[in-house]
Amino acid sequence: MRAALFLDGQEDLVVDEVQVAAPIGNEVLVRTAASGLCHSDLHFMETEGWVLPRPIVLSHEAAGVVESVGPDVREVQPGDHVICCLSVFCGRCEVCLSGQPYLCVQSQADCVRSPDEPSRLSRGGQEVFQFANLSSFAEQMLVHENAVVKVRGDMPLDRAALIGCGVTTGTGAVSAPPGWSPAPRWR
Numbered sequence: 001m002r003a004a005l006f007l008d009g010q011e012d013l014v015v016d017e018v019q020v021a022a023p024i025g026n027e028v029l030v031r032t033a034a035s036g037l038c039h040s041d042l043h044f045m046e047t048e049g050w051v052l053p054r055p056i057v058l059s060h061e062a063a064g065v066v067e068s069v070g071p072d073v074r075e076v077q078p079g080d081h082v083i084c085c086l087s088v089f090c091g092r093c094e095v096c097l098s099g100q101p102y103l104c105v106q107s108q109a110d111c112v113r114s115p116d117e118p119s120r121l122s123r124g125g126q127e128v129f130q131f132a133n134l135s136s137f138a139e140q141m142l143v144h145e146n147a148v149v150k151v152r153g154d155m156p157l158d159r160a161a162l163i164g165c166g167v168t169t170g171t172g173a174v175s176a177p178p179g180w181s182p183a184p185r186w187r
């Protein structure tokens with residue numbers, strides 16, 4: 001598949017072929033229909049000191065159609081339309097089970113591949129890193145099933161994509177209760 005890569009020593013993104021692995025376990029392969037450009041992506045490209053491992057595929061505000069699923073996936077199936085969500089949750093920890101999955105910090109360990117498994121994305125045999133476990137500047141996204149939310153099939157996916165970050169960020173900003181603070185990974 002083609003993806004826009006942020007490479008070492010390059011200011012601009014480079015579109016090139018990237019290999020995407022087949023889904024295992026709870027992973028879902030999504031055909032990207034639309035992806036927004038969030039200012040966070042520009043921050044990482046333009047701000048010195050915000051160092052990301054490279055090569056990396058940026059962006060995290062997307063919607064698409066499920067193409068295939070791993071053997072343990074229960075929430076979606078091929079053909080489903082989904083919004084991708086950067087705040088993936090584990091579904092088993094205390095905050096997840098008490099209805100606050102957006103506070104989950106366990107997901108970073110539970111919803112990524114272990115170091116002894118092949119990377120989700122690669123290029124010429126070299127690992128390509130994912131941004132926010134999504135990487136939507138690409139024709140396909142390989143993500144954990146808890147990083148997608150199924151939507152109606154008639155919802156325009158170019159508008160659904162915006163719910164992935166921009167809409168939820170704004171909604172969260174105006175609806176957060178007094179004293180609420182984000183999960184530690186976002187501080």
Ligand SMILES: [Zn+2]
Pocket residue numbers: 038039040060061165166
């Ligand atoms: Zn964003």
Ligand SMILES: [Zn+2]
Pocket residue numbers: 089090091092093094095096101104105106107
């Ligand atoms: Zn959790």
